[in-house]
Amino acid sequence: MSEIWSAEYTAEKGDVPLYMFRKHEGPPDAANPRPVLFLVHGSSFSGPSGFDLTVPGRDDYSLMDAFARLGYDVWTLDHEGYGRSGRTDGNAPISEGVNDLIAGMDVVEKETGQTSHFFYGQSSGALRAACFAAARPETVRRVVLDAFVWTGEGAPTLIERAKKLDQWRASNMRPVDRAFYHSIFNRDLPGTSEAAVPDALADAELQLCSEVPTGTYLDMCAHLPVVDPLDITCPVLILRGEHDGIATEEDLIAFFQLLPNQDKQFSIIAGQAHVAPLGLNRRRFWHVMDGFFKMPARRDPYEDEDRQKIEERRRAGGRS
Amino acid sequence: MSEMWSSEYRAHKGDVGLHVWRKRIGAPNAGQADKPLLFLVHGSSFSGRSGFDLQVPGKPGYSMMEAFAEWGFDVWLMDHEGYGRSDWGEGAFAYVKEGVDDLKAAMEVIETATGHAKVSMYGGSSGALRAACFAAACPENVDRLALAAMVYTGQGSPTLAKRAEKLDEWRSSNKRAVDHAFFASIFNRDKPGTAEDEVAVALADSEAALCTHVPTGTYINMCAHLPLVEPEDVKCPTLLVRSEHDGIATDADVMEFWARLPNKDKQFTQMDGQSHAAALGLNRWRFWHVLKTFFAMPPRCDV
Numbered sequence: 001m002s003e004i005w006s007a008e009y010t011a012e013k014g015d016v017p018l019y020m021f022r023k024h025e026g027p028p029d030a031a032n033p034r035p036v037l038f039l040v041h042g043s044s045f046s047g048p049s050g051f052d053l054t055v056p057g058r059d060d061y062s063l064m065d066a067f068a069r070l071g072y073d074v075w076t077l078d079h080e081g082y083g084r085s086g087r088t089d090g091n092a093p094i095s096e097g098v099n100d101l102i103a104g105m106d107v108v109e110k111e112t113g114q115t116s117h118f119f120y121g122q123s124s125g126a127l128r129a130a131c132f133a134a135a136r137p138e139t140v141r142r143v144v145l146d147a148f149v150w151t152g153e154g155a156p157t158l159i160e161r162a163k164k165l166d167q168w169r170a171s172n173m174r175p176v177d178r179a180f181y182h183s184i185f186n187r188d189l190p191g192t193s194e195a196a197v198p199d200a201l202a203d204a205e206l207q208l209c210s211e212v213p214t215g216t217y218l219d220m221c222a223h224l225p226v227v228d229p230l231d232i233t234c235p236v237l238i239l240r241g242e243h244d245g246i247a248t249e250e251d252l253i254a255f256f257q258l259l260p261n262q263d264k265q266f267s268i269i270a271g272q273a274h275v276a277p278l279g280l281n282r283r284r285f286w287h288v289m290d291g292f293f294k295m296p297a298r299r300d301p302y303e304d305e306d307r308q309k310i311e312e313r314r315r316a317g318g319r320s
Numbered sequence: 321m322s323e324m325w326s327s328e329y330r331a332h333k334g335d336v337g338l339h340v341w342r343k344r345i346g347a348p349n350a351g352q353a354d355k356p357l358l359f360l361v362h363g364s365s366f367s368g369r370s371g372f373d374l375q376v377p378g379k380p381g382y383s384m385m386e387a388f389a390e391w392g393f394d395v396w397l398m399d400h401e402g403y404g405r406s407d408w409g410e411g412a413f414a415y416v417k418e419g420v421d422d423l424k425a426a427m428e429v430i431e432t433a434t435g436h437a438k439v440s441m442y443g444g445s446s447g448a449l450r451a452a453c454f455a456a457a458c459p460e461n462v463d464r465l466a467l468a469a470m471v472y473t474g475q476g477s478p479t480l481a482k483r484a485e486k487l488d489e490w491r492s493s494n495k496r497a498v499d500h501a502f503f504a505s506i507f508n509r510d511k512p513g514t515a516e517d518e519v520a521v522a523l524a525d526s527e528a529a530l531c532t533h534v535p536t537g538t539y540i541n542m543c544a545h546l547p548l549v550e551p552e553d554v555k556c557p558t559l560l561v562r563s564e565h566d567g568i569a570t571d572a573d574v575m576e577f578w579a580r581l582p583n584k585d586k587q588f589t590q591m592d593g594q595s596h597a598a599a600l601g602l603n604r605w606r607f608w609h610v611l612k613t614f615f616a617m618p619p620r621c622d623v
Contacts, residue, residue, distance in 0.1 A: 192622055242584035253579055257571065262564040262592035265610075270557075270585035271622035280622045288587075291613030299602045300514050300593035 002026040013103040019084035021048045023064040023074045037072040042123030043216040046083025047076030049204040077104040081213035091172035093215030097128035116141045123147040124216035134231035146239040149247035150255040152224040156245035162221040173211040178202040188273035189243035233310045235263035237292040241272030260310045322346035331425035339405035343385040344394040353434040355394040363445030364538040367404025368397035370526040398426045402535035413494040413537030419450035440615045445469040446538035456553035468561040471569035472577035474546040479567035484543040495533040500524040510595035511565035551577045557585035559614040563594035
């Protein structure tokens with residue numbers, strides 16, 4: 001088995017530098033490019049901390065390593081205000097996250113020569129990825145939206161979070177500490193992840209920051225929906241942990257039913273909570289994602305016609 | 321690589337002998353299940369081997385059995401009563417509930433041959449209804465269940481509305497004539513061009529060698545007796561595959577069924593560019609890929 005190769009990059013969003021991290025099984029080979037998988041983090045921890053986590057005594061928590069070994073060229077980015085990226089006076093809402101991704105794509109294209117990629121977004125990262133897919137459809141081949149929420153109606157986690165809405169509005173940053181990271185893994189159903197994971201995540205994250213931006217929390221509590229399903233034209237997988245208070249199943253099914261591309265999938269993973277990539281059943285989760293990305297190409301004569309119909313509907317204003 | 325191995329068996333539902341067919345890579349060791357077991361359940365209009373092990377002249381890659389055998393499965397199917405190489409009891413309509421009895425008889429054969437009788441099960445069209453009813457009746461026999469071209473209540477289904485125009489005819493006889501034109505209609509009724517023309521011909525040739533009529537029971541069930549199974553009664557992990565162009569049900573009807581499935585290990589996949597008989601369509605490899613991924617789900621490791 002080849003070694004995992006990695007590299008760091010910096011994207012520029014105006015004068016805000018954005019940290020990017022890439023992993024690949026062996027060094028990239030321009031003659032044999034692998035499909036790019038871009039991982040989009042959520043509200044509370046940065047890209048490498050979540051997607052390339054080292055848990056003491058364990059060697060199987062890195063989503064980046066797993067997908068590098070499955071044949072992908074795996075990238076992630078720290079959004080503005082997170083991890084190793086630059087800070088501003090802003091609160092880094094979803095819309096800014098889309099701008100971060102646009103900046104990140106310049107780097108990916110320069111390094112790989114590729115212009116269309118697989119995307120995975122987790123929690124508010126799923127909202128960023130969905131909004132990005134709507135804004136830049138030519139850049140997204142297939143997208144996985146995990147721990148996603150559409151309208152937020154009836155979502156226990158968001159109802160609880162909204163109690164602090166004034167606090168999220170009052171400040172662009174919110175403090176994070178070890179207890180907070182534990183709460184992420186225990187708020188839905190304790191026992192769906194190993195106890196060492198929140199500590200490892202806290203160890204990784206707290207050496208980078210003591211606070212994170214409030215923009216995505218504010219968006220999720222006060223501004224949903226932030227994306228119209230009819231604007232997402234690529235194939236979509238909605239991935240949901242069985243125990244995830246971020247949304248109701250009804251909310252996600254309604255979103256799924258409106259997705260215009262008829263290459264779409266909704267998977268619920270039993271025994272998983274909100275942060276499924278770091279849960280006990282993460283291998284089941286990875287398996288479903290990999291299967292979705294590796295869907296064989298269509299062979300019927302209607303692909304171009306279908307693409308045209310979807311695009312016409314989007315240009316006509318979607319829902320109308 | 322080892323050769324494709326096949327064998328036929330006979331299941332017995334009382335006096336009715338039922339054809340059972342098995343394919344896998346390499347000969348099995350009697351009484352041992354050394355590969356995951358996959359059982360394929362056919363629908364209303366053609367037998368198991370014709371549909372799932374079809375040989376299309378000049379066009380390899382149509383046998384779903386062989387594809388899954390190559391992927392490491394021990395693949396089984398049967399011809400239900402009145403179909404293909406199975407017996408047809410006098411006057412039998414071969415309703416879906418009798419199809420469940422057929423499957424129970426087949427499980428005995430599998431258990432004798434492998435020592436196990438818990439399978440991953442796939443059913444298409446009324447085969448999905450048989451498989452879902454079987455999973456509800458015999459949960460101990462079904463590990464994971466994939467249902468394609470499924471219908472729940474039938475409300476708003478164009479195909480069933482059309483079919484119901486002949487309900488009196490289906491009720492008046494337990495036999496329904498099939499011919500080349502009928503088989504061609506299966507592939508063209510939803511979206512012409514989603515299957516190769518040669519497929520309907522090969523399927524018709526295969527079936528014509530076995531029969532001129534098939535039972536009417538599942539047609540009657542689908543026109544007059546839906547729903548036959550409630551989602552709450554299907555307890556195992558379930559995949560529901562819905563083709564974009566399939567008049568057998570509406571999107572809303574099958575989503576309602578899926579949403580109410582109680583096991584939270586479940587998946588709904590909508591597939592573009594496919595119609596009712598997806599397993600024999602141009603995009604069958606996409607369809608098989610989705611099934612394979614679902615059946616190959618790693619085991620749970622939470623408490």
